Amino acid sequence: MRLVTRxxxxxxxxAVIVTTCEQVDDTVxxxxxxxxxxxxxxxxxxxxxxxxxxxxxxxxFDHHLLTASNELPPEHFEGRYGLAASAARNAYDYYLPQHPxxxxxxxxVAETDRLDAAQLTREDVLxxxxxxxxxxxxxxxxxxxxxxxxxxxxxxxxxxxxxxxAILARAEVAERVEHMRAQDARFRDATLAHSxxxxxxxxxxxxxxxxxxxxxRFLIYTLFPSANVSLRVHAGPRPDTVAVAIGHAIFxxxxxxxxxxxxxxxxxxxxxxAGTCLVPTARADxxxxxxxxxxxxxx
Numbered sequence: 254m255r256l257v258t259r260x261x262x263x264x265x266x267x268a269v270i271v272t273t274c275e276q277v278d279d280t281v282x283x284x285x286x287x288x289x290x291x292x293x294x295x296x297x298x299x300x301x302x303x304x305x306x307x308x309x310x311x312x313x314f315d316h317h318l319l320t321a322s323n324e325l326p327p328e329h330f331e332g333r334y335g336l337a338a339s340a341a342r343n344a345y346d347y348y349l350p351q352h353p354x355x356x357x358x359x360x361x362v363a364e365t366d367r368l369d370a371a372q373l374t375r376e377d378v379l380x381x382x383x384x385x386x387x388x389x390x391x392x393x394x395x396x397x398x399x400x401x402x403x404x405x406x407x408x409x410x411x412x413x414x415x416x417x418x419a420i421l422a423r424a425e426v427a428e429r430v431e432h433m434r435a436q437d438a439r440f441r442d443a444t445l446a447h448s449x450x451x452x453x454x455x456x457x458x459x460x461x462x463x464x465x466x467x468x469x470r471f472l473i474y475t476l477f478p479s480a481n482v483s484l485r486v487h488a489g490p491r492p493d494t495v496a497v498a499i500g501h502a503i504f505x506x507x508x509x510x511x512x513x514x515x516x517x518x519x520x521x522x523x524x525x526x527a528g529t530c531l532v533p534t535a536r537a538d539x540x541x542x543x544x545x546x547x548x549x550x551x552x
Contacts (some may be wrong), residue, residue, distance in 0.1 A: 262388030265339035267302035338366035440468025
């Protein structure tokens, strides 16, 4: 079997669970848009996790909102879907009855739930530790570069049931943690310099910054506490695209916008509290303005 997932903490925990319970020969890391835009060929040999459904796959695990931009699964499919805190939670619940050894990963799954659902404390944001810190080193939005080798390293370490302290002490992990911390002041300065408050929306535009600032994406909510939703713009994976990431504020949870539904109108995906999409570079300003307008109207 081949596991196809994304290179974040939820994808990593899904990989731990699936590779524990299935005979997986290869792990492929892709962007969800590759599934939505049908740029990735899926076969019955594939297990998709933390990605949109694609017809023909062998199993599917996800928790993101199903919208008109998604291909819908058949009534009976192998795997599990539901609006859970993480895709890993759905995979864990699916396999646990037949694989009680997965209980060894209960803390990992619970912490993945907290990070993916942004159920974090101020201490988690300002001084992250444990699995939350590990997850932030994997976050593609922190700008820490290529992931495959690092992802597979963490997968091996977690499968070996190493203590989180031992994993964080590994040179490869410690290097990323140190890099994040060393860049913290620059990231704060860049975030303040390139962000503006527009009603209830804090807008951050990192286009044109080379290299892109590295840092904890949740920091924005400590810098602009009155905002109840954030929109961040940065360079897309291709020159003709711009990436837009939207999220509910984690300390001011009053936003009425269904983010997953909003970004689905622009070909993206997510869940009620967070989502991403890629928009054409030539129309980025126009489309971002539309999104901001919607979130201001909805409050």
